[in-house]
Amino acid sequence: xxxxxxxxxxxxxxxxxxxxxxxxxxxxxxxxxxxxxxxxxxxxxxxxxxxxxxxxxxxxxxxxxxxxxxxxxxxxxxxxxxxxxxxxxxxxxxxxxxxxxxxxxxxxxxxxxxxxxxxxxxxxxxxxxxxxxxxxxxxxxxxxxxxxxxxxxxxxxxxxxxxxxxxxxxxxxxxxxxxxxxxxxxxxxxxxxxxxxxxxxxxxxxxxxxxxxxxxxxxxxxxxxxxxxxxxxxxxxxxxxxxxxxxxxxxxxxxxxxxxxxxxxxxxxxxxxxxxxxxxxxxxxxxxxxxxxxxxxxxxxxxxxxxxxxxxxxxxxxxxxxxxxxxxxxxxxxxxxxxxxxxxxxxxxxxxxxxxxxxxxxxxxxxxxxxxxxxxxxxxxxxxxxxxxxxxxxxxxxxxxxxxxxxxxxxxxxxxxxxxxxxxxxxxxxxxxxxx
Numbered sequence: 001x002x003x004x005x006x007x008x009x010x011x012x013x014x015x016x017x018x019x020x021x022x023x024x025x026x027x028x029x030x031x032x033x034x035x036x037x038x039x040x041x042x043x044x045x046x047x048x049x050x051x052x053x054x055x056x057x058x059x060x061x062x063x064x065x066x067x068x069x070x071x072x073x074x075x076x077x078x079x080x081x082x083x084x085x086x087x088x089x090x091x092x093x094x095x096x097x098x099x100x101x102x103x104x105x106x107x108x109x110x111x112x113x114x115x116x117x118x119x120x121x122x123x124x125x126x127x128x129x130x131x132x133x134x135x136x137x138x139x140x141x142x143x144x145x146x147x148x149x150x151x152x153x154x155x156x157x158x159x160x161x162x163x164x165x166x167x168x169x170x171x172x173x174x175x176x177x178x179x180x181x182x183x184x185x186x187x188x189x190x191x192x193x194x195x196x197x198x199x200x201x202x203x204x205x206x207x208x209x210x211x212x213x214x215x216x217x218x219x220x221x222x223x224x225x226x227x228x229x230x231x232x233x234x235x236x237x238x239x240x241x242x243x244x245x246x247x248x249x250x251x252x253x254x255x256x257x258x259x260x261x262x263x264x265x266x267x268x269x270x271x272x273x274x275x276x277x278x279x280x281x282x283x284x285x286x287x288x289x290x291x292x293x294x295x296x297x298x299x300x301x302x303x304x305x306x307x308x309x310x311x312x313x314x315x316x317x318x319x320x321x322x323x324x325x326x327x328x329x330x331x332x333x334x335x336x337x338x339x340x341x342x343x344x345x346x347x348x349x350x351x352x353x354x355x356x357x358x359x360x361x362x363x364x365x366x367x368x369x370x371x372x373x374x375x376x377x378x379x380x381x382x383x384x385x386x387x388x389x390x391x392x393x394x395x396x397x398x399x400x401x402x403x404x405x406x407x408x409x410x411x412x413x414x415x416x417x418x419x420x421x422x423x424x425x426x427x428x429x430x431x432x433x434x435x436x
Contacts, residue, residue, distance in 0.1 A: 001146050009139075013132060020131075021124045025099075028115060029088055032101035035059065036113040041105060058119035066108030080114035090117075156180040160188070223249040276314045278424045281352055282345055283310075288324045289343060292332065300337045303328075308345040311352045312424040315400060323396040324354070326389040327417055331358040335414070342410065351402075351423060357409050357416040368406040397421075 041063060060080055063072035073079050081091040083102035091098040091114070100114040156177045163175050174195065175188050226249055230242035289305055296303035313320065331341045339359040346353045363371060372394045397404045402421040409416045 002143055017128045020128050024120060024124050028120060032113045036101045036103055041111055058116050060114045062112045064110040083110050083112050156184055276316055278312050279315050281311050281313045282308050285324055285345055292328050296332050301332055301335050302340045306342045306344050309347045311347040313421055314424045319396045319399055323393050326393050327356045330389045331356050334360040352421050354419040355416060359414040362415045
């Protein structure tokens with residue numbers, strides 16, 4: 001502010017000086033004309049001339065003869081140049097520029113009243129300084145007032161910084177600045193919202209790590225015991241059984257780690273947002289069912305697509321595939337041998353409805369919301385489950401701005417999972433089609 005004030009002050013000083021010069025030039029020109037028109041040549045008799053510094057405003061009076069000789073100078077300094085015409089004009093000499101007013105004499109010659117341009121500039125500078133002196137004397141007080149005012153206005157920011165520094169990485173901080181100006185209110189509200197979301201994300205991460213460590217401890221402990229069992233086996237049959245159990249434990253640990261990574265990637269803000277693409281949900285669904293068919297056949301489960309309609313969904317791709325894979329895989333794992341898993345895809349004007357129905361043990365109605373939490377298992381028919389599949393599905397459904405509902409299976413047997421997803425934006429579809 002002080003630098004800006006100084007620059008503005010300098011501009012103002014130059015403007016004031018220029019205005020003073022203009023006003024004084026008009027004033028002095030009027031004065032030269034008044035003296036020249038009211039001065040009688042006869043009153044200029046021989047008398048002692050004075051130095052120009054002794055004359056008020058450095059005005060010089062000269063009387064010129066018709067032959068160009070100087071009859072009367074009012075100063076002993078170098079005379080002003082002889083005028084060439086009557087009236088106001090600017091005359092130049094080797095040493096000085098003059099402003100001159102002249103009138104012709106009846107017998108020839110000129111009566112001249114002149115003033116040095118440097119004298120005018122000096123008077124303009126003195127006048128400007130006299131006008132600026134009160135302002136210059138106030139500048140120190142203005143600087144002190146500005147410093148005090150800005151320090152007071154910035155005090156809420158220092159309070160804000162202190163509160164943020166006192167907050168630890170695992171401590172939720174809410175900023176409260178009582179004397180904050182109204183302009184800082186939206187910033188504080190946005191900052192509190194950001195801090196709350198970060199604290200919530202930190203809590204979820206801590207809970208995630210704690211749950212993951214707890215859940216991994218059991219399969220890894222089992223793996224360790226199975227390794228000891230294989231080492232202590234007394235014959236090939238015992239060793240083969242131990243290795244088979246060891247492989248099962250390793251597979252379960254691998255599956256859990258894979259799903260933990262998938263769950264971490266599906267967390268909001270965990271990874272950069274990928275650009276959305278327009279995907280054919282029916283095509284993706286048939287691809288996933290073909291990939292999981294061997295798993296169903298191994299358990300003698302009838303897996304089939306009973307009804308489908310083509311539809312387009314806006315998705316980055318991997319999340320939608322993970323959603324379908326986890327739902328169908330859960331249905332297969334929780335359905336006993338000889339059961340059925342039916343998949344259907346219906347479409348209305350605004351959304352697609354994906355339904356996966358199985359003939360497994362189902363989930364009690366009062367527990368259907370709890371199974372969306374991490375590491376929660378209900379009615380498992382397969383001990384290799386990790387309790388993460390539906391948590392991943394819920395997060396992917398939320399990312400796709402859809403909804404998910406758990407219902408009773410066909411004829412009241414098993415479980416049916418219905419996922420509703422909004423159809424692709426028509427303008428997006430048109431842009432994709434035009435590019436193709």
